[in-house]
Amino acid sequence: MEIEIATIGGYEEVGRQMTAVRAGSDIVIFDMGLNLSKVLIHDNLRTEGMHSLDLIDMGAIPDDRIMNDLEGDVQAIVPTHGHLDHIGAISKLAHRYDAPIVATPFTLELVKGELEEEQKFDTDSDLIEMEAGETMTIGDEGCELEFVNVTHSIIQAINPVLHTPEGAIVYGLDKRMDHTPVIGDPIDMERFRELGREDNGVLCYIEDCTNANKKGRTPSESVAREHLRDTLYSMEDYDGGIVATTFSSHIARVKSLIEFARDIGREPLLLGRSMETYSGTAKRIGVDFPSDVEMVGYRHAIEQKLEQIMNDGKENYLPVVTGHQGEPRAMLTRMARGETPYELDEGDKVVFSARVIPEPTNEGQRYQAEKLLGMQGARVYSDIHVSGHLCQEGHYTMLEALQPQNIIPAHQDLSGFSGYVDLASDKGYTLGEDLHTTTNGNIIQLV
Numbered sequence: 001m002e003i004e005i006a007t008i009g010g011y012e013e014v015g016r017q018m019t020a021v022r023a024g025s026d027i028v029i030f031d032m033g034l035n036l037s038k039v040l041i042h043d044n045l046r047t048e049g050m051h052s053l054d055l056i057d058m059g060a061i062p063d064d065r066i067m068n069d070l071e072g073d074v075q076a077i078v079p080t081h082g083h084l085d086h087i088g089a090i091s092k093l094a095h096r097y098d099a100p101i102v103a104t105p106f107t108l109e110l111v112k113g114e115l116e117e118e119q120k121f122d123t124d125s126d127l128i129e130m131e132a133g134e135t136m137t138i139g140d141e142g143c144e145l146e147f148v149n150v151t152h153s154i155i156q157a158i159n160p161v162l163h164t165p166e167g168a169i170v171y172g173l174d175k176r177m178d179h180t181p182v183i184g185d186p187i188d189m190e191r192f193r194e195l196g197r198e199d200n201g202v203l204c205y206i207e208d209c210t211n212a213n214k215k216g217r218t219p220s221e222s223v224a225r226e227h228l229r230d231t232l233y234s235m236e237d238y239d240g241g242i243v244a245t246t247f248s249s250h251i252a253r254v255k256s257l258i259e260f261a262r263d264i265g266r267e268p269l270l271l272g273r274s275m276e277t278y279s280g281t282a283k284r285i286g287v288d289f290p291s292d293v294e295m296v297g298y299r300h301a302i303e304q305k306l307e308q309i310m311n312d313g314k315e316n317y318l319p320v321v322t323g324h325q326g327e328p329r330a331m332l333t334r335m336a337r338g339e340t341p342y343e344l345d346e347g348d349k350v351v352f353s354a355r356v357i358p359e360p361t362n363e364g365q366r367y368q369a370e371k372l373l374g375m376q377g378a379r380v381y382s383d384i385h386v387s388g389h390l391c392q393e394g395h396y397t398m399l400e401a402l403q404p405q406n407i408i409p410a411h412q413d414l415s416g417f418s419g420y421v422d423l424a425s426d427k428g429y430t431l432g433e434d435l436h437t438t439t440n441g442n443i444i445q446l447v
Helices: 036-040 052-058 064-069 090-096 105-117 189-197 221-233 251-263 273-284 299-312 331-336 360-375 392-402 414-426
Strands: 003-009 018-023 026-030 073-078 101-103 127-129 135-138 143-149 158-164 167-172 202-208 242-245 267-271 294-296 317-321 349-352 379-381 406-410 442-445
Touching: 003 064, 003 202, 003 406, 018 158, 018 167, 026 143, 026 158, 036 360, 052 090, 064 090, 064 442, 073 143, 090 105, 101 105, 105 127, 105 273, 143 189, 167 189, 189 392, 202 392, 221 251, 221 349, 242 331, 251 267, 251 273, 251 317, 267 273, 267 299, 273 294, 294 299, 299 317, 317 331, 331 360, 360 379, 392 414, 406 414
Parallel strands: 026 073, 073 101, 101 127, 167 202, 202 406, 242 317, 242 349, 267 294, 267 317, 349 379
Antiparallel strands: 003 018, 003 442, 018 026, 135 143, 143 158, 158 167
Protein backbone atom coordinates (compact mmCIF):
# COMPACT_ATOMS: atom_id res chain seq x y z
CA MET A 1 0.00 0.00 0.00
CA GLU A 2 1.27 3.48 -0.85
CA ILE A 3 1.62 5.78 2.16
CA GLU A 4 2.03 9.53 1.63
CA ILE A 5 2.06 12.38 4.13
CA ALA A 6 1.20 15.92 3.06
CA THR A 7 2.73 18.52 5.37
CA ILE A 8 0.24 21.32 4.74
CA GLY A 9 0.57 23.74 7.66
CA GLY A 10 2.56 24.11 10.86
CA TYR A 11 5.91 23.07 9.42
CA GLU A 12 7.29 26.62 9.18
CA GLU A 13 5.70 28.11 12.34
CA VAL A 14 3.96 27.40 15.63
CA GLY A 15 0.39 27.56 14.39
CA ARG A 16 -2.05 26.74 11.52
CA GLN A 17 -1.49 23.01 11.86
CA MET A 18 -2.71 20.68 9.09
CA THR A 19 -1.39 17.31 7.96
CA ALA A 20 -2.93 14.72 5.63
CA VAL A 21 -2.05 11.03 5.50
CA ARG A 22 -2.93 8.95 2.43
CA ALA A 23 -3.03 5.20 2.89
CA GLY A 24 -3.95 3.65 -0.45
CA SER A 25 -7.07 5.52 -1.57
CA ASP A 26 -8.06 6.63 1.95
CA ILE A 27 -7.02 10.02 3.34
CA VAL A 28 -7.22 11.30 6.91
CA ILE A 29 -6.65 14.96 7.74
CA PHE A 30 -5.20 15.79 11.15
CA ASP A 31 -5.96 19.33 12.40
CA MET A 32 -7.05 22.48 10.54
CA GLY A 33 -5.63 25.37 12.52
CA LEU A 34 -5.32 29.13 12.58
CA ASN A 35 -2.15 31.19 12.91
CA LEU A 36 -3.58 33.67 15.38
CA SER A 37 -0.63 36.07 15.19
CA LYS A 38 -1.41 36.73 11.52
CA VAL A 39 -4.88 37.86 12.59
CA LEU A 40 -3.87 39.88 15.65
CA ILE A 41 -1.53 42.18 13.74
CA HIS A 42 -4.60 43.55 11.93
CA ASP A 43 -6.66 45.78 14.23
CA ASN A 44 -10.26 44.65 14.76
CA LEU A 45 -10.06 41.98 12.05
CA ARG A 46 -12.99 39.53 12.19
CA THR A 47 -12.34 36.28 10.36
CA GLU A 48 -15.95 34.97 10.47
CA GLY A 49 -16.97 36.80 7.30
CA MET A 50 -13.71 36.38 5.39
CA HIS A 51 -13.09 34.06 2.45
CA SER A 52 -10.69 31.17 2.93
CA LEU A 53 -8.48 32.30 0.02
CA ASP A 54 -7.96 35.72 1.64
CA LEU A 55 -6.97 34.03 4.90
CA ILE A 56 -4.62 31.69 3.04
CA ASP A 57 -2.95 34.67 1.35
CA MET A 58 -2.52 36.28 4.80
CA GLY A 59 -0.82 33.15 6.07
CA ALA A 60 -3.58 32.79 8.67
CA ILE A 61 -4.86 29.32 7.66
CA PRO A 62 -3.22 26.39 5.84
CA ASP A 63 -2.99 26.47 2.06
CA ASP A 64 -4.72 23.15 1.46
CA ARG A 65 -4.50 23.26 -2.34
CA ILE A 66 -1.72 20.65 -2.11
CA MET A 67 -4.56 18.22 -1.32
CA ASN A 68 -5.31 18.15 -5.07
CA ASP A 69 -2.08 16.18 -5.51
CA LEU A 70 -3.22 13.35 -3.21
CA GLU A 71 -5.07 10.61 -5.12
CA GLY A 72 -7.83 9.43 -2.81
CA ASP A 73 -10.88 10.42 -0.78
CA VAL A 74 -10.84 12.13 2.60
CA GLN A 75 -12.43 9.75 5.11
CA ALA A 76 -12.11 11.85 8.29
CA ILE A 77 -11.00 15.22 9.65
CA VAL A 78 -9.44 14.69 13.08
CA PRO A 79 -8.59 17.67 15.32
CA THR A 80 -6.32 16.60 18.16
CA HIS A 81 -7.59 19.15 20.70
CA GLY A 82 -9.47 22.44 20.97
CA HIS A 83 -6.78 25.09 20.59
CA LEU A 84 -7.39 27.49 17.71
CA ASP A 85 -4.08 26.65 16.06
CA HIS A 86 -5.59 23.17 15.57
CA ILE A 87 -9.31 23.85 14.97
CA GLY A 88 -9.48 27.50 13.88
CA ALA A 89 -9.57 26.77 10.13
CA ILE A 90 -12.16 23.98 10.19
CA SER A 91 -15.00 26.43 9.52
CA LYS A 92 -13.10 27.73 6.46
CA LEU A 93 -11.83 24.49 4.92
CA ALA A 94 -13.89 21.49 6.05
CA HIS A 95 -16.71 22.22 3.59
CA ARG A 96 -14.33 21.25 0.76
CA TYR A 97 -14.24 17.65 1.96
CA ASP A 98 -17.18 15.27 2.25
CA ALA A 99 -15.86 13.80 5.49
CA PRO A 100 -16.93 13.54 9.14
CA ILE A 101 -15.13 15.48 11.87
CA VAL A 102 -14.00 13.06 14.60
CA ALA A 103 -12.89 14.40 17.98
CA THR A 104 -13.22 14.04 21.75
CA PRO A 105 -16.40 15.57 23.29
CA PHE A 106 -14.81 18.83 24.53
CA THR A 107 -12.97 19.40 21.25
CA LEU A 108 -16.11 18.63 19.25
CA GLU A 109 -18.16 21.15 21.26
CA LEU A 110 -15.59 23.85 20.48
CA VAL A 111 -15.66 22.89 16.78
CA LYS A 112 -19.46 23.23 16.83
CA GLY A 113 -19.07 26.75 18.17
CA GLU A 114 -16.62 27.64 15.41
CA LEU A 115 -18.99 26.30 12.74
CA GLU A 116 -21.99 28.16 14.21
CA GLU A 117 -20.13 31.50 14.17
CA GLU A 118 -18.92 31.08 10.57
CA GLN A 119 -20.60 33.56 8.21
CA LYS A 120 -19.05 32.69 4.83
CA PHE A 121 -19.25 28.90 4.46
CA ASP A 122 -21.73 26.21 5.43
CA THR A 123 -20.23 22.94 6.60
CA ASP A 124 -22.56 19.94 6.87
CA SER A 125 -19.97 17.40 7.99
CA ASP A 126 -21.12 14.75 10.45
CA LEU A 127 -19.67 15.35 13.92
CA ILE A 128 -18.55 12.12 15.57
CA GLU A 129 -17.49 11.86 19.21
CA MET A 130 -14.72 9.44 20.05
CA GLU A 131 -13.09 9.02 23.44
CA ALA A 132 -9.44 8.32 24.18
CA GLY A 133 -8.86 4.58 24.00
CA GLU A 134 -11.49 4.01 21.31
CA THR A 135 -11.04 3.07 17.64
CA MET A 136 -13.03 3.33 14.41
CA THR A 137 -12.68 1.84 10.93
CA ILE A 138 -11.43 4.21 8.23
CA GLY A 139 -12.33 3.58 4.58
CA ASP A 140 -12.35 0.18 2.91
CA GLU A 141 -8.66 -0.71 2.77
CA GLY A 142 -8.08 -2.06 6.25
CA CYS A 143 -7.17 1.16 8.09
CA GLU A 144 -8.24 1.99 11.62
CA LEU A 145 -8.17 5.23 13.63
CA GLU A 146 -7.26 5.12 17.32
CA PHE A 147 -7.22 7.88 19.96
CA VAL A 148 -4.43 7.67 22.58
CA ASN A 149 -4.87 9.83 25.68
CA VAL A 150 -2.26 12.56 26.16
CA THR A 151 -1.92 15.53 28.51
CA HIS A 152 -1.68 19.10 27.27
CA SER A 153 -2.69 22.59 28.38
CA ILE A 154 -6.29 21.84 27.41
CA ILE A 155 -8.52 18.97 28.44
CA GLN A 156 -9.36 15.89 26.35
CA ALA A 157 -6.31 16.12 24.08
CA ILE A 158 -5.38 12.98 22.14
CA ASN A 159 -2.71 11.74 19.79
CA PRO A 160 -4.49 10.02 16.89
CA VAL A 161 -2.97 6.87 15.40
CA LEU A 162 -3.79 5.70 11.88
CA HIS A 163 -3.21 1.95 11.71
CA THR A 164 -2.38 0.87 8.15
CA PRO A 165 -1.27 -2.49 6.71
CA GLU A 166 2.23 -0.97 6.46
CA GLY A 167 2.41 0.12 10.10
CA ALA A 168 1.06 2.83 12.37
CA ILE A 169 1.20 6.57 11.68
CA VAL A 170 1.33 8.38 15.05
CA TYR A 171 0.39 12.06 14.90
CA GLY A 172 2.11 13.40 18.01
CA LEU A 173 0.78 16.98 18.30
CA ASP A 174 0.46 18.40 21.07
CA LYS A 175 1.39 16.97 24.47
CA ARG A 176 3.50 16.94 27.59
CA MET A 177 4.27 13.89 29.68
CA ASP A 178 2.07 14.56 32.72
CA HIS A 179 1.58 11.73 35.20
CA THR A 180 -0.23 13.87 37.81
CA PRO A 181 -2.64 16.12 35.85
CA VAL A 182 -5.12 18.37 37.66
CA ILE A 183 -8.03 17.26 35.44
CA GLY A 184 -8.30 14.02 33.47
CA ASP A 185 -6.14 10.91 33.15
CA PRO A 186 -2.33 10.76 32.88
CA ILE A 187 -0.66 10.34 29.50
CA ASP A 188 -1.06 6.75 28.28
CA MET A 189 2.60 5.81 27.96
CA GLU A 190 1.74 2.13 28.24
CA ARG A 191 -0.20 2.34 24.98
CA PHE A 192 2.61 4.21 23.23
CA ARG A 193 5.06 1.48 24.27
CA GLU A 194 2.64 -1.17 22.96
CA LEU A 195 2.41 0.63 19.60
CA GLY A 196 6.17 0.40 19.23
CA ARG A 197 6.03 -3.40 19.65
CA GLU A 198 2.88 -4.26 17.66
CA ASP A 199 2.74 -5.92 14.24
CA ASN A 200 4.65 -3.71 11.79
CA GLY A 201 5.37 -1.18 14.53
CA VAL A 202 5.29 2.57 13.98
CA LEU A 203 5.91 3.46 10.35
CA CYS A 204 6.03 7.20 11.04
CA TYR A 205 5.93 9.53 14.03
CA ILE A 206 4.97 13.17 13.41
CA GLU A 207 6.17 15.13 16.44
CA ASP A 208 5.42 18.48 18.08
CA CYS A 209 8.77 20.31 18.35
CA THR A 210 7.62 23.49 20.12
CA ASN A 211 10.11 22.99 22.98
CA ALA A 212 12.56 20.71 21.18
CA ASN A 213 15.44 23.15 21.76
CA LYS A 214 14.85 23.17 25.54
CA LYS A 215 16.78 20.76 27.74
CA GLY A 216 15.26 18.77 30.56
CA ARG A 217 11.71 17.64 31.22
CA THR A 218 8.44 19.59 31.15
CA PRO A 219 6.92 19.62 34.66
CA SER A 220 3.41 18.43 35.47
CA GLU A 221 0.42 20.76 35.72
CA SER A 222 0.39 19.90 39.43
CA VAL A 223 3.69 21.83 39.70
CA ALA A 224 2.09 24.93 38.15
CA ARG A 225 -0.87 24.50 40.50
CA GLU A 226 1.40 24.59 43.58
CA HIS A 227 3.31 27.59 42.20
CA LEU A 228 0.02 29.39 41.68
CA ARG A 229 -1.19 28.42 45.14
CA ASP A 230 1.97 29.81 46.72
CA THR A 231 1.70 33.04 44.71
CA LEU A 232 -1.93 33.76 45.58
CA TYR A 233 -1.61 32.71 49.23
CA SER A 234 1.20 35.27 49.55
CA MET A 235 -1.39 37.96 48.68
CA GLU A 236 -3.93 36.85 51.29
CA ASP A 237 -3.49 39.95 53.44
CA TYR A 238 -3.41 42.45 50.56
CA ASP A 239 -6.44 44.74 50.68
CA GLY A 240 -6.30 46.06 47.11
CA GLY A 241 -6.94 44.68 43.67
CA ILE A 242 -5.74 41.31 42.39
CA VAL A 243 -6.28 40.39 38.74
CA ALA A 244 -5.24 37.12 37.08
CA THR A 245 -5.00 36.02 33.46
CA THR A 246 -4.33 32.69 31.80
CA PHE A 247 -5.20 30.78 28.64
CA SER A 248 -9.00 30.69 28.50
CA SER A 249 -8.75 27.15 27.16
CA HIS A 250 -6.63 25.98 30.10
CA ILE A 251 -9.51 24.56 32.14
CA ALA A 252 -7.27 22.99 34.80
CA ARG A 253 -5.50 26.32 35.41
CA VAL A 254 -8.76 28.27 35.52
CA LYS A 255 -10.10 25.74 38.02
CA SER A 256 -7.04 26.29 40.24
CA LEU A 257 -7.45 30.08 40.05
CA ILE A 258 -11.09 29.78 41.12
CA GLU A 259 -10.25 27.54 44.08
CA PHE A 260 -7.31 29.61 45.33
CA ALA A 261 -9.24 32.89 44.98
CA ARG A 262 -11.84 31.49 47.34
CA ASP A 263 -9.16 30.20 49.68
CA ILE A 264 -7.90 33.78 50.19
CA GLY A 265 -11.40 35.16 50.68
CA ARG A 266 -12.11 36.59 47.24
CA GLU A 267 -14.94 35.93 44.81
CA PRO A 268 -13.58 34.71 41.45
CA LEU A 269 -15.16 36.07 38.27
CA LEU A 270 -14.42 34.85 34.74
CA LEU A 271 -14.49 37.87 32.42
CA GLY A 272 -14.19 37.77 28.65
CA ARG A 273 -15.88 36.02 25.78
CA SER A 274 -13.33 33.24 25.42
CA MET A 275 -13.35 32.64 29.20
CA GLU A 276 -17.08 32.11 29.02
CA THR A 277 -16.80 29.93 25.91
CA TYR A 278 -14.23 27.44 27.18
CA SER A 279 -15.31 27.23 30.84
CA GLY A 280 -18.98 27.15 29.87
CA THR A 281 -18.29 24.29 27.47
CA ALA A 282 -16.42 22.36 30.18
CA LYS A 283 -19.38 22.74 32.54
CA ARG A 284 -21.88 21.63 29.88
CA ILE A 285 -20.12 18.37 29.14
CA GLY A 286 -19.70 17.50 32.81
CA VAL A 287 -16.00 18.16 33.38
CA ASP A 288 -14.85 18.40 37.01
CA PHE A 289 -15.13 22.20 37.17
CA PRO A 290 -16.70 24.59 39.74
CA SER A 291 -20.38 24.90 38.82
CA ASP A 292 -21.12 28.09 40.75
CA VAL A 293 -18.55 30.52 39.33
CA GLU A 294 -19.91 33.60 37.54
CA MET A 295 -18.94 34.00 33.88
CA VAL A 296 -19.47 37.21 31.90
CA GLY A 297 -18.69 37.22 28.19
CA TYR A 298 -20.01 40.35 26.53
CA ARG A 299 -18.50 43.83 26.68
CA HIS A 300 -21.46 45.73 28.13
CA ALA A 301 -22.08 43.13 30.85
CA ILE A 302 -18.37 43.07 31.72
CA GLU A 303 -18.32 46.85 32.10
CA GLN A 304 -21.25 46.61 34.50
CA LYS A 305 -19.52 43.87 36.49
CA LEU A 306 -16.32 45.94 36.77
CA GLU A 307 -18.35 48.90 38.03
CA GLN A 308 -19.85 46.59 40.66
CA ILE A 309 -16.36 45.47 41.71
CA MET A 310 -15.25 49.08 42.14
CA ASN A 311 -18.39 49.92 44.16
CA ASP A 312 -18.23 46.84 46.39
CA GLY A 313 -14.45 46.99 46.85
CA LYS A 314 -11.69 45.43 44.78
CA GLU A 315 -10.48 43.55 47.86
CA ASN A 316 -13.54 41.28 47.65
CA TYR A 317 -12.94 39.95 44.14
CA LEU A 318 -10.39 38.23 41.93
CA PRO A 319 -11.32 38.72 38.26
CA VAL A 320 -9.78 36.17 35.89
CA VAL A 321 -9.59 37.94 32.55
CA THR A 322 -8.43 37.48 28.96
CA GLY A 323 -5.18 39.04 27.76
CA HIS A 324 -2.32 36.73 28.79
CA GLN A 325 -0.50 37.45 25.50
CA GLY A 326 -1.16 41.19 25.64
CA GLU A 327 -3.78 41.00 22.88
CA PRO A 328 -4.82 44.58 22.07
CA ARG A 329 -8.59 44.02 22.45
CA ALA A 330 -8.41 41.71 25.46
CA MET A 331 -9.73 42.72 28.86
CA LEU A 332 -6.38 42.96 30.69
CA THR A 333 -4.82 45.14 27.98
CA ARG A 334 -7.82 47.47 28.12
CA MET A 335 -7.42 47.64 31.92
CA ALA A 336 -3.76 48.53 31.41
CA ARG A 337 -4.76 51.38 29.07
CA GLY A 338 -7.32 52.69 31.57
CA GLU A 339 -10.24 51.92 29.23
CA THR A 340 -12.41 50.05 31.76
CA PRO A 341 -14.17 50.98 35.01
CA TYR A 342 -11.64 48.85 36.90
CA GLU A 343 -8.95 51.20 38.22
CA LEU A 344 -5.50 49.84 38.93
CA ASP A 345 -3.81 51.46 41.92
CA GLU A 346 -0.23 51.51 43.16
CA GLY A 347 0.63 48.04 44.46
CA ASP A 348 -2.25 46.14 42.87
CA LYS A 349 -1.27 42.63 41.78
CA VAL A 350 -1.51 41.23 38.25
CA VAL A 351 -0.78 37.50 37.88
CA PHE A 352 0.16 36.14 34.45
CA SER A 353 -0.41 32.38 34.78
CA ALA A 354 0.90 31.92 31.24
CA ARG A 355 4.11 32.33 29.31
CA VAL A 356 4.42 34.23 26.05
CA ILE A 357 3.88 32.08 22.97
CA PRO A 358 7.30 32.25 21.24
CA GLU A 359 6.31 34.40 18.27
CA PRO A 360 7.33 38.04 17.62
CA THR A 361 3.79 39.49 17.57
CA ASN A 362 2.90 37.91 20.91
CA GLU A 363 6.21 38.84 22.49
CA GLY A 364 5.82 42.49 21.47
CA GLN A 365 2.21 42.74 22.63
CA ARG A 366 2.93 41.07 25.97
CA TYR A 367 5.89 43.38 26.59
CA GLN A 368 3.72 46.41 25.89
CA ALA A 369 0.92 45.17 28.16
CA GLU A 370 3.28 44.56 31.08
CA LYS A 371 4.85 48.00 30.65
CA LEU A 372 1.43 49.67 30.62
CA LEU A 373 0.42 47.79 33.76
CA GLY A 374 3.62 48.88 35.45
CA MET A 375 2.94 52.52 34.52
CA GLN A 376 -0.39 52.20 36.37
CA GLY A 377 1.51 51.08 39.46
CA ALA A 378 0.66 47.39 39.23
CA ARG A 379 3.03 44.71 40.48
CA VAL A 380 3.31 42.06 37.75
CA TYR A 381 3.83 38.36 38.55
CA SER A 382 4.94 36.70 35.30
CA ASP A 383 5.18 33.10 34.12
CA ILE A 384 3.26 31.23 36.83
CA HIS A 385 3.07 28.39 34.34
CA VAL A 386 4.34 25.12 32.93
CA SER A 387 4.40 24.42 29.21
CA GLY A 388 2.00 22.06 27.47
CA HIS A 389 4.77 20.71 25.23
CA LEU A 390 7.57 18.18 25.62
CA CYS A 391 11.13 19.27 26.22
CA GLN A 392 14.10 17.16 25.13
CA GLU A 393 13.88 14.40 27.74
CA GLY A 394 10.22 13.88 26.90
CA HIS A 395 11.11 13.56 23.22
CA TYR A 396 13.82 11.02 24.10
CA THR A 397 11.30 8.97 26.09
CA MET A 398 8.77 9.02 23.23
CA LEU A 399 11.36 7.80 20.73
CA GLU A 400 12.35 5.02 23.13
CA ALA A 401 8.69 4.01 23.48
CA LEU A 402 7.61 4.18 19.82
CA GLN A 403 10.84 3.24 18.00
CA PRO A 404 9.45 4.74 14.77
CA GLN A 405 10.86 3.81 11.37
CA ASN A 406 10.45 7.43 10.18
CA ILE A 407 10.15 10.78 11.95
CA ILE A 408 8.71 14.08 10.74
CA PRO A 409 9.30 17.11 13.02
CA ALA A 410 6.36 19.56 13.11
CA HIS A 411 4.95 22.57 14.99
CA GLN A 412 8.02 24.79 14.58
CA ASP A 413 10.19 26.48 11.99
CA LEU A 414 13.47 25.07 10.72
CA SER A 415 15.52 26.66 13.50
CA GLY A 416 13.07 25.25 16.04
CA PHE A 417 13.58 21.76 14.62
CA SER A 418 17.33 21.83 15.26
CA GLY A 419 17.25 20.43 18.80
CA TYR A 420 15.01 17.58 17.69
CA VAL A 421 17.20 16.80 14.68
CA ASP A 422 20.23 16.59 16.99
CA LEU A 423 18.36 14.30 19.40
CA ALA A 424 17.06 12.03 16.64
CA SER A 425 20.50 11.91 15.03
CA ASP A 426 21.98 10.77 18.34
CA LYS A 427 19.35 8.00 18.36
CA GLY A 428 20.58 6.76 14.97
CA TYR A 429 18.22 8.50 12.56
CA THR A 430 19.65 10.07 9.40
CA LEU A 431 18.48 13.39 7.97
CA GLY A 432 17.05 12.86 4.50
CA GLU A 433 16.59 9.10 4.95
CA ASP A 434 14.34 8.33 7.92
CA LEU A 435 14.35 11.79 9.52
CA HIS A 436 12.34 14.15 7.31
CA THR A 437 12.53 17.88 7.99
CA THR A 438 10.15 19.64 5.66
CA THR A 439 8.16 22.81 5.04
CA ASN A 440 4.52 23.61 4.31
CA GLY A 441 3.06 22.31 1.04
CA ASN A 442 5.17 19.18 0.59
CA ILE A 443 4.33 15.51 0.14
CA ILE A 444 6.57 12.81 1.65
CA GLN A 445 6.20 9.30 0.22
CA LEU A 446 7.00 6.67 2.85
CA VAL A 447 5.87 3.50 1.07
